[in-house]
Amino acid sequence: MPMHTLAQLPGWFTSLVIALTGLAVGSFINVIIYRVPRQMSIVTPGSRCPFCHTPLSIRDLIPVISFLLLRGRCRSCRHRIPFRYPVVECLVGFLFWIVWQKDGLSWSLPQDWAFVSAMVALGAIDLEHRLLPDVITYPGFVLAVGLPVLLERRAPFHWPGLESGWVVDLTWGFIALSGVVIIAVEWLDYLFIGRHLEAQQASEHPLDAPMTAEGESGHRAVLLLRPRLTLSTIALGIALAGLLWVKKAAGVDEAGIRQAEAVVDAFLGAAFGGGLLWVLRFAYFRLKHIEAAGFGDIKMMMMVGAYLGWSQTLVTLIIASAFASVIGLILILRHRDRHIKIPYGIFLAAAAILTLIIDAPGVARSSGL
Ligand SMILES: [Zn+2]
Structure with a gap:
């Protein structure tokens, strides 16, 4: 259906179609939440x-309806279906509708839909497994860096004094590097913190030593033996850079420079979001010898930072900390345990979605603050 036909449909009908699309995508997100960590x-x-x-x-796969008709139990074994299924479906349906209200028919719409879907998946997986899978955060980071070049999405901060020629060259390099960057960050974290954490765990739990030794080789193996994920992430970055090169070959115009600035903004956002958490992680490890922020949170914030830009990333971190403090305090009071571990990823996900939604279109982003 051509875009202009969709825009002429009655509002309630479009809203209904959008919400149903969200429910269907939510159903797929449930599959990701269950299968990716396994x-x-x-x-x-x-x-x-x-x-x-x-x-x-x-008939068992219709979002929400099937759950209600089956009264929340499997048709065959009568086992209770987790409440997460209808909740995620409704949440994604609602978020799709909200984002539609904000973006309208624009290139931002599919990108923002993909972003909120990824946040719901990451938040739910973190809540259940204390895990933020690289399968989502690696490609998410590279796409967040590269997409502004292909699809107009936001007006980034205007950096004064940047000349068109080298900004575009730099951008090309940034995108091509984005796959390599996340892997370099992974190695740096391992050298500075991961290695010491493993040694510490081994000395604290000598009985677990064989298991830890396996864990250490396991960590190295994770990096070296996941070539498909690593290589496909790098390939994605190079492919996006190639598309920029094609665009550049066609001539650099005003829009081209803006898109290049968006990529610079994305990298700064990633460095800011991921960097801040990493410094926190490093400081805590040096001072108290404990692991404060998980490395998964850092990779997630690199993705969020690249997508939202540095100023919105700051907002996200503030909102996430506020959420985490309030919920953390409630949990501590209820469980009377000061050392209770809370999955930070779910707060980051909620805060990132909220930041994206409350952002008035074109205002906050074009001003860069
Ligand atoms: Zn069953």
């Missing part, structure tokens, strides 16, 4: 009951 394929096999493994038919 390292299962998200394509095959088809959806099945997680308890009795009976394949689900079409």
Whole structure:
């Protein structure tokens, strides 16, 4: 359907279609939330009951409706279906509608939809598994750096004195490097903190030593034996850079410079978001010898920072800290345990979505503050 036809449809009808699209995507996000941390394929096999493994038919796959009709239980084994399924579907449906209200029909819409979907998936996986999978944060970071070049999305901070020629060259390099950057960051973290944490754990739990030794080789193996994820992430960066090169070959205009500035902004956002958490992590480790912020949180903030830009990233971190303090305090009071561990990723996800939504279109971003 051509775009202008969609814009002429009655408002309630468009809203309904958008919300239903969100519900369907939410249903797919549920698949990601269940399968990615278990390292299962998200394509095959088809959806099945997680308890009795009976394949689900079409009538069991309708978002929310199926859950209500089945009264929250599997048709075959009557096992209770986690409440997360309808909650995630409704949440994504609602977020799709809200983002639609904000963006309208623009290139921002599909990108913001993908971003809020990724945040819901990361938040839910972190809540359940205390894990923020690289499969989402690596490509998410590279896409967040490279997409502003291909699709007009936001007006970045205007850096005075940047001449068109080298800004575009620099941008090309930034995008091509983005895959390499995240892997370099991973190694640096391992050399500065990860190695020491492993040694510390080994000395504190000598009985676990064989397991820790395996963990150490496991960590190295994670980097070296995940070539598919690593290489595909780098390839994605190079592909996006190639597309920029094609655009550049066609001639640099005003829009080209703006997009180049958006990429510089994305890198600054990533360095700011990820960097701030990493410095915190480093300081805590040096001073108190504990792991304060997980490395997954840092990679997630690199993705969020690249997508939102540095100023919105600061807002995200402030909101996330406020959420985490309030919820953390409630949990400490309820459990009477000061050392309770809370998954920070869910607060970062909620704060990033909120920051994206409350941002008045074109105002905050074009001013850069
Ligand atoms: Zn079942």
